[in-house]
Each structure stands twice: as structure tokens, then as C-alpha cells.
Amino acid sequence: MVTQTTVSSPKAATAASAATALPDHFEAFADARKLSFIKAKEFKESGGRLAGYLCSFAPLEALDAGGLAAVGLCGTSNETVPDAETVLPKNLCPLIKSTYGFALTQKCPFTYFSDIIIGETTCDGKKKMYELLADLKPVYVLQLPQGQQRPYAAEIWKKELELFIAEIEQRFAVQIDDAALRQAATRRNRLRQALVELYALQQATPPMMSGVEIMTTILQGAFSFDIEEYTEKLQALVAEKRAAYAAGQRPVAASARRILLTGCPSGGLVQKVGMAIEENGGVIVCLDDCMGERTNRLMVDDQAEDICQAISDRYLEIHCAVMSPNATRQDNLLELIKRYQVDGVIELVLQACHPFNIESAHISTLLEQHDIPYMKLETDYSPSDSGQLQTRIAAFIETLAQ
Ligand code: SF4
Ligand code: SF4
Numbered sequence: 001m002v003t004q005t006t007v008s009s010p011k012a013a014t015a016a017s018a019a020t021a022l023p024d025h026f027e028a029f030a031d032a033r034k035l036s037f038i039k040a041k042e043f044k045e046s047g048g049r050l051a052g053y054l055c056s057f058a059p060l061e062a063l064d065a066g067g068l069a070a071v072g073l074c075g076t077s078n079e080t081v082p083d084a085e086t087v088l089p090k091n092l093c094p095l096i097k098s099t100y101g102f103a104l105t106q107k108c109p110f111t112y113f114s115d116i117i118i119g120e121t122t123c124d125g126k127k128k129m130y131e132l133l134a135d136l137k138p139v140y141v142l143q144l145p146q147g148q149q150r151p152y153a154a155e156i157w158k159k160e161l162e163l164f165i166a167e168i169e170q171r172f173a174v175q176i177d178d179a180a181l182r183q184a185a186t187r188r189n190r191l192r193q194a195l196v197e198l199y200a201l202q203q204a205t206p207p208m209m210s211g212v213e214i215m216t217t218i219l220q221g222a223f224s225f226d227i228e229e230y231t232e233k234l235q236a237l238v239a240e241k242r243a244a245y246a247a248g249q250r251p252v253a254a255s256a257r258r259i260l261l262t263g264c265p266s267g268g269l270v271q272k273v274g275m276a277i278e279e280n281g282g283v284i285v286c287l288d289d290c291m292g293e294r295t296n297r298l299m300v301d302d303q304a305e306d307i308c309q310a311i312s313d314r315y316l317e318i319h320c321a322v323m324s325p326n327a328t329r330q331d332n333l334l335e336l337i338k339r340y341q342v343d344g345v346i347e348l349v350l351q352a353c354h355p356f357n358i359e360s361a362h363i364s365t366l367l368e369q370h371d372i373p374y375m376k377l378e379t380d381y382s383p384s385d386s387g388q389l390q391t392r393i394a395a396f397i398e399t400l401a402q
Pocket of ligand 2: 093094095096122123124125126264265322350352353354355356
């Protein structure tokens with residue numbers, strides 16, 4: 001069944017069926033990028049199917065159950081932003097521009113080889129970008145409710161999941177039954193649990209890892225085609241770090257001030273902000289964003305009688321600023337601050353992200369009421385403000401010194 005929420009164009013469908021040819025400018029790529037292209041090409045040639053997704057609201061269990069490998073496509077680099085700006089407005093979130101730019105320039109192997117890209121109606125910029133992306137790639141957009149509180153929100157989102165499952169079945173000629181969804185939920189829960197255990201390393205004083213190392217590990221995992229393998233790698237890493245710590249290794253200075261990052265997805269700011277924090281006497285102990293605890297601590301009830309409802313309920317619970325109201329984010333934030341013994345909170349707002357930018361007023365007031373130091377940084381992926389950010393971050397951490 002092809003639903004009215006499918007926005008893929010005939011041009012994109014033809015491009016998708018071109019399948020495994022490398023882009024014309026492949027030879028111009030650096031070696032690491034070439035290797036990723038070859039890896040994705042070989043995966044496709046061996047019968048694998050790739051589904052790209054951008055957002056934590058994408059119900060990955062449906063893709064897993066349909067036999068597709070899900071890869072995160074959130075643009076985290078400034079590299080393709082100038083190309084994207086030939087089509088999209090300059091005054092738009094860098095994550096949206098970067099993602100679209102990678103599709104336009106065919107520079108991301110996972111975008112290039114995706115058989116389908118999954119979107120969702122979150123913020124205005126992203127949902128309108130998907131309409132343009134559909135000229136380049138097959139795109140399917142789920143219609144996300146605007147809030148969680150209406151009694152029918154859970155019903156609508158479950159219906160969206162069912163339509164999405166029907167689309168995957170029809171488009172890829174597969175059957176997705178409850179047993180496959182349940183199995184996928186169990187596997188995804190194991191991965192989420194492994195991530196939660198990775199985050200928990202930072203509860204130690206001093207923490208067991210650098211926050212930048214955690215962020216880099218998670219970003220690399222977004223391109224893993226095999227969930228089980230990725231889960232095992234994370235579990236091994238956690239065991240290794242715990243053993244080293246027990247043996248007396250202390251990779252982070254005891255004096256490092258403990259920082260929680262909240263706000264927009266931080267994947268594109270690892271160097272510019274993450275490194276600046278950790279080079280100036282801080283350590284990132286908690287990620288309250290899409291790559292961190294905000295979403296990954298939420299599990300699917302894989303024993304529930306109605307597995308579709310259990311999956312859709314889990315995703316609807318995500319407290320992202322695109323939801324209105326979004327009060328549960330505040331309760332969650334206070335709980336994380338306590339659990340990770342946070343000294344200060346830095347909120348990252350990507351330029352032109354209205355949901356997080358406006359919501360930051362609530363976060364700032366909340367933290368002021370609880371006497372917790374807070375700083376908001378509004379930035380993009382370009383290096384132009386790196387020096388200024390370094391200075392502000394260093395000054396903020398200085399104020400946290402005992
Ligand atoms: S911040 Fe919200 S809209 Fe953006 S990727 Fe995360 S869940 Fe999706
Ligand atoms: S960071 Fe903000 S503007 Fe950018 S995609 Fe996410 S919600 Fe939209």
C-alpha cells in the first residue's frame with residue numbers, strides 16, 4: 001500500500017533502482033570515504049538493503065523486522081552546507097542543510113546507497129526539506145503528533161507505525177509480523193541497554209572515559225549495518241573501561257568539572273564544542289540529547305501483548321523540543337544532573353533551531369531556580385566562531401572551579 005505520506009518522486013525511484021554504481025566523482029574522494037563507499041556497495045551487492053533515517057522518532061524496529069539495515073544520516077559536517085545553500089535558505093539549521101547537502105553532492109556513501117530515507121514531521125525545516133530530498137532519493141515521511149498529551153496521540157502514532165510497516169512490506173516485498181517486531185524490539189533494547197551502560201561509566205568520580213571519546217564512539221556506531229555486532233562492541237568497550245578503572249587507570253583528571261550537554265543533536269559539534277570543553281578543564285559526563293540518554297534509556301516493552309502499540313508508545317515518549325508542551329524534558333534533566341553529579345550545564349542550540357532555542361528559556365529558568373550553572377551556545381558547523389566559543393567555554397568552566 002502506498003500512502004499519502006509517501007513523498008518519493010518518480011525521478012528518485014528511478015535513481016534508487018540504479019542500485020550499486022559508484023558516483024561519477026568517486027576517484028576524487030579521500031581514502032576513508034572511498035572505503036565507506038566500497039563497504040556500502042558490497043553490502044548492497046550481497047543483497048543488503050539500506051534505510052537511512054535522521055531522527056530519534058524513526059521507529060527502527062519496523063526496518064529491522066523488514067530486513068533493512070538502518071543507518072543514521074544526520075548531517076554533522078559543514079562540508080556540504082555551501083552546496084545545500086544553493087537550494088535551501090541560508091538561515092536554516094546546519095543539521096538539515098548538511099544532510100541535504102550530502103544527498104545533493106553524493107558525498108555520503110550511506111545516503112547515496114540508501115534504498116529509502118525515513119523522515120518524520122518534526123520541525124518545519126526538516127519536514128519541508130524532505131519534500132526536496134524526495135527529488136533525489138526515495139523518501140517516506142511519518143506524520144508525528146505535535147504533542148504527547150492528547151488522548152488520541154498514541155492512537156495516531158500507532159496508526160502511523162502501521163502505515164509505515166505496510167509501506168516497507170509493499171516496497172521491499174517482505175512480510176513483517178508481530179514476532180519479527182518483538183524480536184527486533186528485544187535486539188534494539190539490548191543495544192539501548194549497552195549504550196546506557198556506556199553512559200553510566202561517566203557516573204564515576206572521576207569519570208571512566210573522555211566524553212569526546214564517547215561521542216565519537218556513538219557517531220561511528222550510527223553507520224553499523226549489524227546491530228548485534230555493534231552491541232557486542234559496546235559491551236566489550238564498557239568491560240574494558242571498567243577493568244582499566246578497577247586497575248587504577250584514571251583517564252580523566254579528578255579536578256575536571258563535570259559538564260552535561262543538553263539541547264540540539266551534538267554530533268556536528270564534537271570538535272568545536274566537545275573538544276573545547278575537555279581542553280579547558282571540563283569533562284562531558286552526560287549527553288542529554290539524541291545521541292545520549294534522552295532517547296536511549298527509553299525501552300520498548302517487548303513482552304506487551306500489542307507489540308505495535310508498545311513500539312509506537314516508546315517513540316512517542318521521547319521528550320524532544322519539537323513536542324509541545326515538553327515538560328518531561330525538565331524532570332529528566334534534573335534527574336540526570338543529580339545522577340551524574342553535574343557541575344554545569346551547557347545547552348547547544350544549532351542556528352535557526354526554533355524549538356530548542358525558544359525552549360531554552362524554560363531550561364535556563366529551571367536551572368536558575370535550582371542554582372545550577374548554565375550557559376547557552378548558539379552555533380553552526382562552520383569554524384568561524386571557534387575562537388569565540390573556546391573563550392566562552394573556558395570562562396564558564398573557570399566559574400565552576402572549586
Ligand atoms: S532533536 Fe528531536 S527532531 Fe532533532 S533528531 Fe532529535 S528527536 Fe529528532
Ligand atoms: S536541531 Fe532543531 S532545527 Fe535542526 S533538525 Fe533538529 S529540531 Fe530541527
